[in-house]
Amino acid sequence: MTPSTADHAPRAQLSVEEFEQLARSAPETVTLELINGMLEVKPLPDGDHDEIIMWVAMQCMQQQPELRLYRERGLRIGGYRNGRARPDGTLARASRFAGDGEWSSPDHILMTVEVTSHDHDTDRRDRTEKRDGYAAASIPVHLLIDRDHETLVVYSEPEKGRYRQRTAYGYGDTVPVPGPVDITLDTEELKDYAR
Template sequence: MTPSPADHAPRAELSVEEFEQLARSAPETVTLELINGKLEVKPVPDGDHDEIIMWVAMQCMQQRPELRLYRERGLRIGGYRNGRVRPDGTLARAGRFAGDGEWSEPDRVLMTVEVTSHDHDTDSRDRVEKRDGYASAAIPVYLLVDRDDNTLVVHSEPEKGRYRRQTTYAYGDSVHLPGPVDITLDSEELKNYTA
């Protein structure tokens, strides 16, 4: 099969305004994000994905009851890239997003959480693009629960658009989330959610 000229045409980047209009009109079953100017469709989470997010939420609330882990809260990230993302979890003080519209500024967000999905885009999306976007937004901690290799990766100390520190833990390890989060996760339960 001969590729058509459209197969090699550069893809136009969406403006933030175009993206927000598209996101507002998308069906409830579709979650859209704008990362590095590219339209991304966030996969529908499976049951293990949901259980992992609830596991993080419960441990955070037990140790720091003044905090909440908000699911898929729309954030403006990426500095000059004007990105729009919906992290699997956004940790902030209770009431932080009161009065906000669909998209919030990342100030006063303590941590974002992503759980990898079993799709072809998870490597670039969760491990690189979102990590860099969260760092450029100066979000203090980014927790990646990587289901491909059964690890938790804690990114911290954002500086100049990059996280200076990255610590990897295996499922079952005691996982310290540094300040301003200051929570230690007992990750033994994650062994129940491996494929």
């Protein structure tokens, strides 16, 4: 079977200015990101995805009440601030984004959270490109909740655009999230969202 041209179509490279103009004019039902200079369309989350993000938010706020997990917060990421991403969750102290516009600096962000989607781009986008963008932005911790593999992967210690530490856990494990987050996730509930 011959692959279709759509499977191998090159992604258009945009400048940050072009991207921001496009993102401002996109309908509310479309979420756009700029990862490594390439335009990305973020899929709409399903119900389990939403429940997992709320689960992370509750765990964080119960253990560190001064923290908030902001959904879909626009961040400038990547080397030389050349990317724009909307993590599923951005953990920061309360009021961190007060006065910011649509795209915020990654300064004082404690952790980003991504929950994989069930689409063909999730491997490249969620498991690789966005993770590397968060590391390049020196975000101290990145949490990937990988629904395909029923794992949580904690990345920490960003250095030279990569996370030096990577630790994977299965659903049901107790997951220590290192500083500056300093919480422990009880992941038993995630089994309810396994498909």
